[in-house]
Amino acid sequence: MPVMPVGACMIAETAQKAGHEVRLLDLMFEQSPLKSVEEALKGFKPDVVGFSIRNIDNNDMQSPSFYIRELLPIVETVRRKTQANIILGGAAVSVMPEALLRYTGATLAVTGDGETVFIGLLERLSGNRSLTDLPGLAWMEEDKFRSNAQDPSTEGCQCWCPDFYRWIDVGAYIKRLATVPLQTKLGCSFKCIYCTYRKIEGSKYRLSDPQEAVEAIIGLASRGLRHIEFVDNVFNSPYDHALSICELLAKKRHGASLQSLELNPLFIDDILITAMERAGFSGIGITVESASEEVLSGLGKGFSAEHIYKAAEVIKRHKIPCLWIFMTGGPNETRETLTETLKFAENYIRPQDVAFFGSGIRLYPGTGLESLARQQGVLSLTPQDMLEPVFYISPTIEYGWMQKMIRDYMGRHMNFINTDSIGFSILLPIHRLGHKFGLRPPLWKHTRFIRRSLRFFGMDV
Ligand code: B12
Ligand code: SF4
Numbered sequence: 001m002p003v004m005p006v007g008a009c010m011i012a013e014t015a016q017k018a019g020h021e022v023r024l025l026d027l028m029f030e031q032s033p034l035k036s037v038e039e040a041l042k043g044f045k046p047d048v049v050g051f052s053i054r055n056i057d058n059n060d061m062q063s064p065s066f067y068i069r070e071l072l073p074i075v076e077t078v079r080r081k082t083q084a085n086i087i088l089g090g091a092a093v094s095v096m097p098e099a100l101l102r103y104t105g106a107t108l109a110v111t112g113d114g115e116t117v118f119i120g121l122l123e124r125l126s127g128n129r130s131l132t133d134l135p136g137l138a139w140m141e142e143d144k145f146r147s148n149a150q151d152p153s154t155e156g157c158q159c160w161c162p163d164f165y166r167w168i169d170v171g172a173y174i175k176r177l178a179t180v181p182l183q184t185k186l187g188c189s190f191k192c193i194y195c196t197y198r199k200i201e202g203s204k205y206r207l208s209d210p211q212e213a214v215e216a217i218i219g220l221a222s223r224g225l226r227h228i229e230f231v232d233n234v235f236n237s238p239y240d241h242a243l244s245i246c247e248l249l250a251k252k253r254h255g256a257s258l259q260s261l262e263l264n265p266l267f268i269d270d271i272l273i274t275a276m277e278r279a280g281f282s283g284i285g286i287t288v289e290s291a292s293e294e295v296l297s298g299l300g301k302g303f304s305a306e307h308i309y310k311a312a313e314v315i316k317r318h319k320i321p322c323l324w325i326f327m328t329g330g331p332n333e334t335r336e337t338l339t340e341t342l343k344f345a346e347n348y349i350r351p352q353d354v355a356f357f358g359s360g361i362r363l364y365p366g367t368g369l370e371s372l373a374r375q376q377g378v379l380s381l382t383p384q385d386m387l388e389p390v391f392y393i394s395p396t397i398e399y400g401w402m403q404k405m406i407r408d409y410m411g412r413h414m415n416f417i418n419t420d421s422i423g424f425s426i427l428l429p430i431h432r433l434g435h436k437f438g439l440r441p442p443l444w445k446h447t448r449f450i451r452r453s454l455r456f457f458g459m460d461v
Helices: 006-017 033-041 068-081 091-095 097-104 114-126 170-174 197-201 210-222 239-250 270-279 293-299 305-316 335-348 368-375 399-412 419-423 427-436 443-456
Strands: 048-052 085-089 108-110 137-141 144-147 180-182 227-230 257-263 281-289 322-328 354-359 416-418
Touching: 006 048, 006 114, 033 068, 048 068, 048 114, 068 085, 068 097, 085 097, 085 114, 091 097, 091 197, 097 108, 097 137, 097 144, 108 114, 180 210, 210 227, 210 239, 239 270, 270 281, 270 305, 281 293, 281 305, 281 443, 293 335, 305 335, 322 335, 335 399, 354 399, 354 419, 354 443, 399 416, 416 419, 416 443, 427 443
Parallel strands: 048 085, 085 108, 180 227, 227 257, 257 281, 281 322, 322 354, 354 416
Antiparallel strands: 108 137, 137 144
């Protein structure tokens, strides 16, 4: 599913509001990105070219795709055609700023809350002022990486949406069943050992006003953008914030269909799920990762297997479709713990719901998992060499056996999927065809039907 470039649109809109002349080139559907860039630069001489880089790779250990390789010729084209300062931004850059600066040879990188930093940067560039004390900026100086940390706790969180129609071809996304991203908070206070999200948004919650979130949803729906997805790191933490948003939404006739794939089992109860149903949620995702106590504690999830079983009981009492997300091969994973997780999925997940199994965990520099992998002797790459995808599998389990077990369960349960399923090339035409025939997001609700139909045509994914 193509993801609408909300960050890029926010940056463009903020810069325009600050009085700059801005153009946004969305390369998502361009057949020939280099030509499109050259075309866009004809007769336009920008002082600054910002790149919004969302994904480093596809996070898929089985069939890894390293997207940054495709970025390089684009950056080179811009460098060849303009004198502009090249600025990198986006989630990928906050995750690995040094590696990306080195890889692309770009002048500067913006980390953290892009809109604030970028406007400050433009002001300084136009006034020829020094950049080196601007919080949130990173750059290379004589082959040394320099950065000014931004203190995320000093910035608030506003829940706002850019005017997508102004910046991108919205129809092209909608036709491919994309959802419209909306963020109601920043930060996460959990400490999962593999996670980079705190690096992007900080470890302290910054909450938007729930009323603002409701107004944003009403505004989007009134402009035909009805399939809205909350892109918070965790939607239901803090619990009261999520509950307030849902309760306020339930009182309004907004016409939107809502989704969040980032629910923490620790905060799932009947009150919240009822409120979500009343608010207009058409699907939810619970990121449980594992149903084994040992693995959950190895991952530092901050909840226990008991919470997962309780969450499953709650879900059973409701109608809302649910996607359960698992991450296998983490610290302490063994044949027994994986079997425990698969048995949980078999016995506790309703057949109409979906279970997704990822295998292996993407390793990022600066995480607890990186240190653990080094201690266990399974990682020897330097942090900069970790830009190309590298994954962790616990030495206590064999990858091949794990894959086979998951596939065995998938053979028995048509509502189970793995990374091969979501990376399957035929999914793209299915999205478009589905939309033509009136299907609306989320597509995962139709997993059983899709898998059965594909199997009928000899494609077992
Ligand atoms: C929600 C989410 C999803 C949802 C998206 C739903 C939707 N409709 O948008 C779903 C579940 C579908 C998803 C899927 C995937 N995701 Co995801 N996702 C996120 C998450 C949690 C939030 C993204 C978001 O929308 N943030 C809100 C917006 C406003 O922020 P933003 O885009 O980052 O923009 C801000 C800054 O980055 C900056 N900025 C952005 N552009 C620019 C440009 C310039 C010039 C400047 C200066 C600044 C700047 O300013 C903006 C405002 O502050 C992030 C983690 C995170 N906390 O960021 C991961 C994250 C982006 N995802 C990631 C990945 C890997 C994926 C998948 C590949 C996973 C998979 N195997 O399927 C897919 C790819 C989907 C796709 N087509 O791109 C990675 C990307 C890094 C990496 N390892 O490659 C992240 C960072 C998580 C991680 N592992 O660290 N994702
Ligand atoms: S709860 Fe989610 S966002 Fe927070 S640290 Fe854990 S994995 Fe990261």
